[in-house]
Amino acid sequence: MSPVIKRKKRNFSIPSKYLLLLLTCVCVGLMSLTFFTDYSAMPLNKLLGYIIVPFQEGVSRVGAWISVRVDELGELRIVLEENQELRKQIDELTAKNTQLQQSQYELNNLRELYKLDEQYSGYDKVGARIIARDSGNWFHAFTIDKGTEDGLTIDMNVIAGGGLVGRIIDIGPNWAKVNAIINDDSNVSGMVLASSDIMMVRGSLQLMDEGVIGFEQLIDSKGLVQVGDKVVTSNISDKYLPSILIGYISEISQDSNNITKSGKITPAVDFEHLEEVLVITETKQQVAD
Amino acid sequence: MKRNIILFFVILVSFILQTTLFQALSFGGIAPNLLMIVTVSYGFMFDKKYGMVVGFISGLLMDVFYGEVLGFYALIYLYIGAANGTFHAIFFQDDIKLPLVLIAVSDFIYSIVCYVLLFLLRGRFDFQYYLTNIIVPEIVYTMFVTVFLYPCILLLNRTDEDTERGDHTVV
Numbered sequence: 001m002s003p004v005i006k007r008k009k010r011n012f013s014i015p016s017k018y019l020l021l022l023l024t025c026v027c028v029g030l031m032s033l034t035f036f037t038d039y040s041a042m043p044l045n046k047l048l049g050y051i052i053v054p055f056q057e058g059v060s061r062v063g064a065w066i067s068v069r070v071d072e073l074g075e076l077r078i079v080l081e082e083n084q085e086l087r088k089q090i091d092e093l094t095a096k097n098t099q100l101q102q103s104q105y106e107l108n109n110l111r112e113l114y115k116l117d118e119q120y121s122g123y124d125k126v127g128a129r130i131i132a133r134d135s136g137n138w139f140h141a142f143t144i145d146k147g148t149e150d151g152l153t154i155d156m157n158v159i160a161g162g163g164l165v166g167r168i169i170d171i172g173p174n175w176a177k178v179n180a181i182i183n184d185d186s187n188v189s190g191m192v193l194a195s196s197d198i199m200m201v202r203g204s205l206q207l208m209d210e211g212v213i214g215f216e217q218l219i220d221s222k223g224l225v226q227v228g229d230k231v232v233t234s235n236i237s238d239k240y241l242p243s244i245l246i247g248y249i250s251e252i253s254q255d256s257n258n259i260t261k262s263g264k265i266t267p268a269v270d271f272e273h274l275e276e277v278l279v280i281t282e283t284k285q286q287v288a289d
Numbered sequence: 290m291k292r293n294i295i296l297f298f299v300i301l302v303s304f305i306l307q308t309t310l311f312q313a314l315s316f317g318g319i320a321p322n323l324l325m326i327v328t329v330s331y332g333f334m335f336d337k338k339y340g341m342v343v344g345f346i347s348g349l350l351m352d353v354f355y356g357e358v359l360g361f362y363a364l365i366y367l368y369i370g371a372a373n374g375t376f377h378a379i380f381f382q383d384d385i386k387l388p389l390v391l392i393a394v395s396d397f398i399y400s401i402v403c404y405v406l407l408f409l410l411r412g413r414f415d416f417q418y419y420l421t422n423i424i425v426p427e428i429v430y431t432m433f434v435t436v437f438l439y440p441c442i443l444l445l446n447r448t449d450e451d452t453e454r455g456d457h458t459v460v
Contacts, residue, residue, distance in 0.1 A: 016337040016374070023345050023367050030352075030360030044353050052305060052354075059309040067313070132308035134355045137319050137427050138403055141355055143308070170354075177354065184408070185357070205408075206418055208318070 049147065049172035056132040057145055064275070123241070125159075125278040126150060131175070138205070139183055144277060147174045151281055157241050160277040163268025164188070164233060164244045168279070176279075181246065182208050182271050190215060190246050190265075191234035195224045198234050201246055201265060211272070212250060216262035227252060231265055241284055295445050296331065300343065303327050304350050311434075319426040321434040322396055324351065328370045329392045330442045337374025344370025365402055369395045382447070388439050389432055396431050400424040 014022075128144040146152055148171055158165040158178050166186065170177035181188050186203040199218035207214050218225065229249045233240040245268045252263035303323040311320045324347040332340025348363030356362055373391055380387065404419055413419070 013338075016341065016371070019338055019341055020367070020371050023341055024364065027345075027348075027360040027364035027367060030363070031358050034359045044349075048350070048353055052301070052350075055301075055305045056309050059305060060313075063310060063313050132305075132354075133312040133320075135304065135307050135320075135324065135351050136322075136355065136403065137423050138407055139355070140318070143354065184413075185411075205413075205423070206415065209422070 045170070045172040049175050053131070053143075053145070053172070053175045056143065057129075060129075060131045123280045123282055125280055126152070127276060128158075128176075128279055129276055130274060139185065140208070140271075141169070141177055141179050141183060142274075143175050143177055144279070145175060146279065147172050147176050149173050152176050152279055153283065155239050155283045155285075157239075157244065157280045157283075158277050159244060159280065160269050160274060162245055164240070164246050165269050165271075165274065165277050167239055178277070180271060182213050182267065184208075188240055188246065189234045189237040190231045192218070192220075192225050192249070193230040193232050195220065195222075195229075197225060198236065199231070201231070207264065208271075210264075212264040212266055213247065214262065215249075215265055216255075216260065218252075218261040218263075219259065220261050225249065225252060225261070238284055241280060241282070292446060296339075296343065299327055299442060299445065300324070300346055300350070304347070308354070316430065317426065319423065319430055321431040322399070322427060323431075323434065323438065324348075324366070325369070325396050325399060325431060326392055326435050326438050327442065328366050329373045329395050330388060330439060332370045332373030333376040333380050333387070333391060334443070334446065335374075336377050337371050340370030340372075340374040341367055342370070344368070361406075365399055369399060382443060385436070385439060389435055392435050393428050393432055396428045397424065400427060 126146060128146040128150075130142050131145045132143040134141045144158075152168060152171060154168050154171055156168045158167060164181055166178050166180040166183070168176045169179045179186055181201065181203055183203045184205040188201040190199050190201040191197065192199065197218055197220050199215045201213055201215045204214050215231070227249050231246045231249060233242055233244045233246060235242045247265040247267040247269075250264050250266040252261055255262055303326070307320065307323040311323065314320070328340065328344040328347050331343040344366035345363050348366030349360075351362040351366075352359045373395060376387070376391060400423070404416070404424070408419065409416075
């Protein structure tokens, strides 16, 4: 009895070259599946979401707690020094405040003109916490702790601190993957608020270190666009809602073709220290309907 | 069976740590590649087949969560695991030089493949920048982590392996 079982067991193993061939075929099959169909690993997404996401949430929550405690200790001394300085500043600022109240009147008029404020608060938003980041070093997408169960879908825009962070590109029941606009494979159609000129905002791994995003294909024949101008998402994007703040132009130069301009934008969001984000629960397609 | 359960948890824990803890401990935005360490270690510690399976699972995890195309990382890791399996013949438990060299070389090849397929083909030609700012730091950090992680993987699989070989004297 036992030799038979043993032999069976031995015969069961596949030679490694066939296993390699088999797994290679599986990989190629999966790749062609994602290329040629809309299939986006939904069953796998669901299964793995339940296994891995709870752990990621736990670990990042513990990590956040520790880093907050460490920061608190270090900051206590700085805070005391700052307190004295701040008292001085209060006096200065009270004087300035009166001046600013005048400017506020002007600002209100301008806001009405662009209806920026209204559009922002008009969207429904859901708060989410970042629980994990891209496992490789080439791209910097991140995972948030809300998914289809919380009413999110692919292509929803993500904002933080008043500026655009990115959009959801992949989703599971309790997690969603967000592609940041600073990412190397991200393109956003932007618009200079002052002159309504359209441009292409392209993320770049090289510029990420400097904390800026590149832009190109800006047609500005009158030369009105200047450093410091506000850049918002444009109307012609099919993924991003219009008039969400991207950042401020920090560098601008004429391209060698003498028609378009390119340069750099300082984003409104601090991508380095991003922990919590807001997801706008409307997609561009819904708004259009 | 026991080895397979351990293997499953090692991959899972490495992936979770790589995406959470080590992202927080990253230097200049560079995090170590724990899944590479696991794939390479299992490749030459056991045999080709193990390397392949571990590589395939690790790559598939990355694909599902962070890949653009399903199967892309799985394919790279699969071949890296298989290639490292051929070094099983010269594997000795208490030698850390071989794993260090193999992991460094594997990580370099992986990075080059990533650069060529994901960046060069999109017209990012500044190879020197990516070499000095992404590839080399990642290899150095990964090797540093290997020094601590490799003995742990070895320890987890030691008892199992020894009894199989009928060899209890190995330190």
